[in-house]
Amino acid sequence: MARSSAPAKSRMPKLLRRLFKFALWFVAGSVALVIVLRWVPPPGTMVMVERKIESWFDGQPIDLQRSWRSWDELPESLKIAVIAGEDQKFAEHHGFDLPAIQQALAHNEHGGSVRGASTISQQVAKNVFLWSGRSWIRKGFEAWFTLLIETFWPKQRILEVYLNSVEWGSGVFGAQAAAQHHFGVDAKRLSQQQASLLAAVLPNPRKWSASRPGAYVRQRAAWIRQQMWQLGGGDYLDRL
Numbered sequence: 001m002a003r004s005s006a007p008a009k010s011r012m013p014k015l016l017r018r019l020f021k022f023a024l025w026f027v028a029g030s031v032a033l034v035i036v037l038r039w040v041p042p043p044g045t046m047v048m049v050e051r052k053i054e055s056w057f058d059g060q061p062i063d064l065q066r067s068w069r070s071w072d073e074l075p076e077s078l079k080i081a082v083i084a085g086e087d088q089k090f091a092e093h094h095g096f097d098l099p100a101i102q103q104a105l106a107h108n109e110h111g112g113s114v115r116g117a118s119t120i121s122q123q124v125a126k127n128v129f130l131w132s133g134r135s136w137i138r139k140g141f142e143a144w145f146t147l148l149i150e151t152f153w154p155k156q157r158i159l160e161v162y163l164n165s166v167e168w169g170s171g172v173f174g175a176q177a178a179a180q181h182h183f184g185v186d187a188k189r190l191s192q193q194q195a196s197l198l199a200a201v202l203p204n205p206r207k208w209s210a211s212r213p214g215a216y217v218r219q220r221a222a223w224i225r226q227q228m229w230q231l232g233g234g235d236y237l238d239r240l
Contacts, residue, residue, distance in 0.1 A: 030129075030144070030145065030148060031148060031152075033129075034145070034148040034149055034152050034153070035152050037128075037153075037161070038152055038153050038157060041068045041161075041164070042128050042161065042164075042165065044066070045127050045128050045165045045173065046127065046128065046129060046130055046131055047127050047132065047165075047167060047173075048064055048066070048173060050131065050132060051064065051167075051170075051171060052064065062170065062171045063171055064171050064173065065171055065172050065173065065177035065180075065181060066164070066173040066174045066176075066177050067174065067176040067177055068164050068174070068176070069163075069164060069174070069175060069176045069187050069188075070160070071156055071157075071159075071160045073187065073188055074160065074163055074175055074187060074188070075175075075187060075188050075189075075190045075195060076233065076234055076237060077190060077191070077192045077195040077196075077228075078163065078175055078187070078190055078195040078198065078199070079159060079163065079237055080228050080231060080233050080234075080236060080237060081192070081195040081196045081198070081199035081224055081225075081228055082120070082159075082162070082163065082166075082198075082199045082202070083120070083159070083231065083236065084199065084224045084227035084228045084231055085196075085199035085200060085202060085220070085224045085227070086120055086123070086199070086202060087119045087120040088227065088231065089119075090119065090120050090121075090155065090159070090240075091155060091236065091239045091240055093119060093121075094150050095119060095121040095122065095146040095147060095149075095150040096119060096121075096122070096143075096146065097117060097119050100117040101117045103117065119146075120158060120159060120162050121146050121149060121150055121158055122142055122143075122146050123162060123166070124146075124149060124158055124161050124162050124165065125142050125145035125146040125148075125149060126138075126142050127162075127165050127166065127167075128145075128161065128165055129141075129145045130142055130145065154240070155240035156240050159240065163175045164176075166202065166205075167205050167206070168181070168182070168198060168201070168202075168205050168210070169181055169182070169205055169206065169209070170206055172205075175187040175190075175198075178198055178210070179194070179198075181211075182194075182197075182198065182209070182210045182211035183210075183211060192225060192228070193221070193225070194210070196221040196222075196224040196225045196228070197210040197211075197213055197217065197218075197221045198210045199221070199224050200213070200217045200218075200220040200221040200224055201213075201217055
């Protein structure tokens with residue numbers, strides 16, 4: 001027994017050393033990547049990769065639409081509309097809205113529809129760096145990348161990347177592509193109503209349409225416009 005167990009014991013330190021090296025490389029690589037993307041526009045997102053792979057398996061080609069727009073080229077109306085609809089505590093929190101998470105967990109314990117509590121920072125971490133899904137492993141990586149972007153990126157950069165990366169329809173990514181696809185205008189020319197409609201469909205952009213809104217989307221857009229006024233518009237953005 002002693003002889004047979006010796007090789008197993010000798011292998012354990014080697015395995016642990018490899019795992020430790022992998023962890024170090026992952027930490028260093030992810031930190032370096034996040035720092036680079038502080039200034040360099042992400043060339044794409046993991047969600048875009050998923051959509052392309054899905055199209056190959058479905059046998060239905062998809063044309064991914066995305067054109068990067070800088071912070072100054074993005075309309076104030078869309079910035080505040082998305083904050084109003086998705087994450088009203090964006091300026092205050094450090095990546096996680098803990099009260100909202102607790103409320104979502106309490107709601108989900110009772111079954112029925114699953115409620116999320118992801119902040120804009122968490123959505124950027126998921127959309128840009130990770131795959132879709134609800135596993136605890138993915139949630140762990142999401143938390144790690146959320147901490148990194150909150151550490152190395154200012155709030156304006158987080159919102160800028162979000163507005164250039166979020167999906168607004170099948171194959172439609174970012175504010176510029178969304179504005180052209182849904183309304184035939186440049187992103188900087190979006191009206192307040194158009195911006196609120198785009199924000200209203202974000203919970204399910206592949207099911208709902210900003211250009212052909214149903215009753216629920218119109219109602220949600222009206223609520224978002226009210227919240228935009230209450231948040232203070234440009235005054236809120238000055239806090240980022």
